[in-house]
Every structure is written in C-alpha cells, then in structure tokens.
Amino acid sequence: xxxxxxxxxxxxxxxxxxxxxxxxxxxxxxxxxxxxxxxxxxxxxxxxxxxxxxxxxxxxxxxxxxxxxxxxxxxxxxxxxxxxxxxxxxxxxxxxxxxxxxxxxxxxxxxxxxxxxxxxxxxxxxxxxxxxxxxxxxxxxxxxxxxxxxxxxxxxxxxxxxxxxxxxxxxxxxxxxxxxxxxxxxxxxxxxxxxxxxxxxxxxxxxxxxxxxxxxxxxxxxxxxxxxxxxxxxxxxxxxxxxxxxxxxxxxxxxxxxxxxxxxxxxxxxxxxxxxxxxxxxxxxxxxxxxxxxxxxxxxxxxxxxxxxxxxxxxxxxxxxxxxxxxxxxxxxxxxxxxxxxxxxxxxxxxxxxxxxxxxxxxxxxxxxxxxxxxxxxxxxxxxxxxxxxxxxxxxxxxxxxxxxxxxxxxxxxxxxxxxxxxxxxxxxxxxxxxxxxxxxxxxx
Amino acid sequence: xxxxxxxxxxxxxxxxxxxxxxxxxxxxxxxxxxxxxxxxxxxxxxxxxxxxxxxxxxxxxxxxxxxxxxxxxxxxxxxxxxxxxxxxxxxxxxxxxxxxxxxxxxxxxxxxxxxxxxxxxxxxxxxxxxxxxxxxxxxxxxxxxxxxxxxxxxxxxxxxxxxxxxxxxxxxxxxxxxxxxxxxxxxxxxxxxxxxxxxxxxxxxxxxxxxxxxxxxxxxxxxxxxxxxxxxx
Numbered sequence: 065x066x067x068x069x070x071x072x073x074x075x076x077x078x079x080x081x082x083x084x085x086x087x088x089x090x091x092x093x094x095x096x097x098x099x100x101x102x103x104x105x106x107x108x109x110x111x112x113x114x115x116x117x118x119x120x121x122x123x124x125x126x127x128x129x130x131x132x133x134x135x136x137x138x139x140x141x142x143x144x145x146x147x148x149x150x151x152x153x154x155x156x157x158x159x160x161x162x163x164x165x166x167x168x169x170x171x172x173x174x175x176x177x178x179x180x181x182x183x184x185x186x187x188x189x190x191x192x193x194x195x196x197x198x199x200x201x202x203x204x205x206x207x208x209x210x211x212x213x214x215x216x217x218x219x220x221x222x223x224x225x226x227x228x229x230x231x232x233x234x235x236x237x238x239x240x241x242x243x244x245x246x247x248x249x250x251x252x253x254x255x256x257x258x259x260x261x262x263x264x265x266x267x268x269x270x271x272x273x274x275x276x277x278x279x280x281x282x283x284x285x286x287x288x289x290x291x292x293x294x295x296x297x298x299x300x301x302x303x304x305x306x307x308x309x310x311x312x313x314x315x316x317x318x319x320x321x322x323x324x325x326x327x328x329x330x331x332x333x334x335x336x337x338x339x340x341x342x343x344x345x346x347x348x349x350x351x352x353x354x355x356x357x358x359x360x361x362x363x364x365x366x367x368x369x370x371x372x373x374x375x376x377x378x379x380x381x382x383x384x385x386x387x388x389x390x391x392x393x394x395x396x397x398x399x400x401x402x403x404x405x406x407x408x409x410x411x412x413x414x415x416x417x418x419x420x421x422x423x424x425x426x427x428x429x430x431x432x433x434x435x436x437x438x439x440x441x442x443x444x445x446x447x448x449x450x451x452x453x454x455x456x457x458x459x460x461x462x463x464x465x466x467x468x469x470x471x472x473x474x475x476x477x478x479x480x481x482x483x484x485x486x487x488x489x490x491x492x493x494x495x496x497x498x499x500x501x502x503x504x505x506x507x508x509x
Numbered sequence: 510x511x512x513x514x515x516x517x518x519x520x521x522x523x524x525x526x527x528x529x530x531x532x533x534x535x536x537x538x539x540x541x542x543x544x545x546x547x548x549x550x551x552x553x554x555x556x557x558x559x560x561x562x563x564x565x566x567x568x569x570x571x572x573x574x575x576x577x578x579x580x581x582x583x584x585x586x587x588x589x590x591x592x593x594x595x596x597x598x599x600x601x602x603x604x605x606x607x608x609x610x611x612x613x614x615x616x617x618x619x620x621x622x623x624x625x626x627x628x629x630x631x632x633x634x635x636x637x638x639x640x641x642x643x644x645x646x647x648x649x650x651x652x653x654x655x656x657x658x659x660x661x662x663x664x665x666x667x668x669x670x671x672x673x674x675x676x677x678x679x680x681x682x683x684x685x686x687x688x689x690x691x692x693x694x695x696x697x698x699x700x701x702x703x704x705x706x707x708x709x710x711x712x713x714x715x716x717x718x719x720x721x722x723x724x725x726x727x728x729x730x731x732x733x734x735x736x737x738x739x740x741x742x
Contacts (some may be wrong), residue, residue, distance in 0.1 A: 068627055069637070139532075276719070322730075323732070325729070325730030325731040325732075326730070327731070327732065328729060328730070328731025328732055329731040330730070331616070332731060335616050335698070336698060336699070336703075339698045339699050340699040342596075343697075343699045346597070354598055355598070371693065371705060372701070372705060374705055374708040374709055374712070375701070375705060375708060377708075378708055398695075400701050401695075402695075402697050402699060405700050405701055405702070406701065409701035409704075466625070466701070468701070469625060470701065473699055
C-alpha cells in the first residue's frame, strides 16, 4: 500500500485532515497544560496555607519530644480523601511525628513541600503533602473530552477536504476527458474554458493556444507534403510520358536525342528540387549556422546584385545598390549569399518589368539591415501571411521558373543566423523585404 | 583520347550507375573494370594495379569508407574518387580524412565526373598555359583578350571566364554545376544561378558566334554547353 495516495483529491483531503489534526492537537495540548498548571498552583497555595497552620499545631515538651497540640490541624474541614498529611522531624535524633499516623493508601501520589521551622534555636524540618488524585481525576476527564472531540473534528476536515478538492478539480476531469478525444484526426477539438479566469481556466487557455499552434503546424505540414508530392510528380510525369513515347517512337537519331534531352531537363529540375528540400530539412534540424566567420555584408550584397544584374537586364530592370561603409557580421557567408540571391531573384522575377529594384545595406551597433524593394503593386494582403511558406506562390500561373522554395530557404538561413526576414508594409509603394541580422551569431552543431 | 591505357576501377553496387559510368568512361578512352562489393574490389586491385578508383560510399557489407581505409592500409596510393549521396560538411570531411582524393555528390553530372577524373589523373598540377586556341578562337589569359579569326572580341569578366572554361574543356560537355563552381565559386545548388549562367551564355554566344552558320558554342540540352569545332568547318 502506498503511504501517499495517488490521486490529488485524496492527497488534498489527507492534507486537510492532517493539518486540522495537528491544529487540534496543539490546542488540546495547550488546554491540558494550562489546566494542569492552574491545578498545581492551587495545590501549592493550599500547601502554603497548611504550613501557616502546622507551625502552631505542634509543641516541644521539656524533654525535647514533639507532640501534636489539641488544636485545629490543617485541612480538618476537607473531605477525608483530600486531607493533607504532615510530618515533623526532630532536629537531633531524626525521629518524627506524623499526622495522620498513616497516609491513606487510596490517596495515591502526593505533592509534598518541605520547610524548616526554628523553635528555641533548633530547626525542625516539616514535610507537608496533599494528594494529587483529585487533580488527576479531573485532568483525566478533560483528556477524555478532548479525545472525544478530536475524532469528529478531524473526520469532518477530511470530508470537507474531499468535497472541496472534488469541486476544485472537477474541471481537470473534464479537461482530461476532452483531451483524451484529441488526436491527429480531431485536432480542432479544444478544452472548455470557464468564466472565472482562475488558474485552471488559464491553464486551459494556454493549452488551447498550444493546440492551435500544433493544428496550424499540422495543417502546414500536410500542405507541404502534398505540395512536395505535386512538385515532384510534375517532372516525373513528364519524364515518364516523354520516355514512354520515345522508347516506342520510330524517330531518327535527332529525335531520340531530343527525347533524352527533355528527360535530362526534367531530371535537372527534380535534382534541384530534391537539393532544396534537403537543404530545408537540414536547416530545420539545425539551430545555428554550421560555420561562421567574419563577413562584410556590403561587398557580399553588392556581389549578389552584380551576379543577378543580368537577369534584371533581361526584364529591363535596373538594380540600385546602396551600402554603408562596412557591415561586418559573424555568419556563414555562403548561406547568406544564397539567401540574398534568392530574395533578389524573387524581386527580379516578381517585380514589374522596366522598373528599378533597390537593394540597401545599413548597419548599426547591434544589427545589419538589408532591404530589397521593387516598385510594383506590392503583395496582396491575402498572400502576405503565407509568402514564406514552402512551395507557396502568390501567382500560381507563373510557377515555371522557380521551385517555390527560394524565399523559404532564405528565411530559414536568416533565421539560423538569429535574424529575421520580414515582408514590410509599404502602402502600395512596392514589395519590400527586410532582412535583419544580428552582428554576432555563435556557430552551432 | 588518352596517351596510354588508363585503368579505372569502379566499385559501385547500383547496377545502373555502374553500367553508365563504365560505358561513359570507356567512351572517353579509359579501360574500366566494375566491382559490386568491397571484397570484389579488393580482388580486382590485387590482380591488377589500377590508376584510379571510383568508390561508392554506400556499399552492401563493408561500406566505402572501410574499403577506402583498407585500400590505404595496403599502401595503395592511386587517387580515389568517392561517390555519395551524403553531402553534409561532416561527411565530406570524413570521406577526405579516410583517404579520398575527391568527393562527388549523387546525383552528379557525368561531364563533372569526367572532369574530376581527368584532374585526379593529372597528378602533378599543370601550370595553366597563357594562351589557348581552339579552332578560330584565341584566348590570352594574361591580357584577358579574346580573338576570333584574329579579330578582337570585347568580353566582360564573366564572359571571359565562361569562354575560358569552355575552351579548357573543348570538345567535352561542360555542365552548369561546373560553370557555377568554376566561374562563380558557388558550390550550393539551391540557387537561381542556372538562369544567370544561361543569360551570360546567350550574350557570350552573340559575341563569339555572330554567324549561326559557323557556331562553336553548342547547347547540349539537359546537360550543359560544349565548345567544338566541326571537322568540316
């Protein structure tokens, strides 16, 4: 058997009962001690009175023997059982006289006092005693009374504790039941939140927020998986169709070459897709860039612009680069260059033709901010939230060139550097991506 | 194509890849033997010295790293090119530490493999010639001048580097990955660089091959580009 019960309800009830028991015990102890000491005080006061009397109740004869005088002795008005006894010792030979000659054996233990009384230069030792039995009987009754109260009081506390605990924990039972129903298929289920706003309501609210995030992540994961399957299936379908037609075709060598080339193109597309997916999943598993070194982002960003300038020219765009003097950071230069290439490439492909693209690098003490802006109509509000989602395309009809992973990859690389990639609101003055990178990032596993 | 008979051992359990490698390398003029397991590979190596080993990392039984360690423990010093689908930096380091001379990630472009095999066989690095000439094209790497039929072509830096890469590999296909690495220094493939390469290549062509009748730079669709002078031209 366990000493401590498993259920919180029983533990609480036990706790209540134990603390009430302890309280009652302390009270009872105090009451008992007080009663006892006041009894003893009274007894001592009576014994002191008794001395006053006994000093006059004996006499010394000429030969030095002690004898009782025929006067009132102490306690003569008391009931027989409560009558005190007295003994007077002779100073020289140690003999004594007693009254009564024999103490009542029924009277039980005694409280005794001793005192010396000087008569004619001789000190006579006097002992007086009174029975403790009446006090003990009274204290015994008190003890029984206290014990009789103790049991029901503690029992009541235990019962009340159980009742209170049950009422307080009832929402937990409901939550348990509800949570049991949740699963991958029923992620939209939520815990009931009470009106009171107490601790359990807060707990339920926090849990609900967590479930909300899990559900969102789950939906995104599902969407990602089906998108990935779709993206992989498209070139696979082309590969298969071209291959199947090519293998039975009766074309000449040139046509065969054409078939093979087409299949190779699809293979290249698949390869790049797999490469990017791999890069994403590798980034997901990391919490920091693999390697870091000191990198100046101004020449790095300028180099990216120069690399991609030819793509901009194809669309009659011009890239305007504007950089501060230096923007050194601790970073994985290759990863950041690829991230920037993806963002700028995105701006070139989705920004309007014939319009400029602005890239700027600014640095302050804590961070480097890179802004990439086109002068197009901006991104519609309904697309903004999902623009960094994997495979998400604001315009599905222009799906041909990219894999739909570029911005996700860029955002991930920047996040690994403890930075942020945001889509800024420009009020219709084009699309503005802002990458903020802290000046130093520790390299991680 | 090769001055002497160069023997290459391919240790690869995936039959399709092994077959394609064997065929491709034989067409390139090498004599190739295939082994499907590490043990099989040892047998070949013991019977016959080879000039180069192409080794797959993921083999049944003893994996490529173990085979490589054993090969090196036997004192064999021929270059080893490791093939693998693992491309994390840690894996590269492990492979090279075990004694590999080069490292190629699957899936790879065959021209890339061929280029690396050539580089590995060229044990002593040759100093780059100052001048190249292929057919009517001439290139001076020091003055960075390019001539066609004696007439100067004005090229940008990138275009010049592209043309040099094509001329160095004249008659062979150059894959986009190789161009990205050699001209742009970009090893990652998750980039929009392929489009950049295509645009630069289109411009280079307009300058080098203004006359479509006598084109030197050819597109090998799905693979890359090739500079070749047609025998008849």
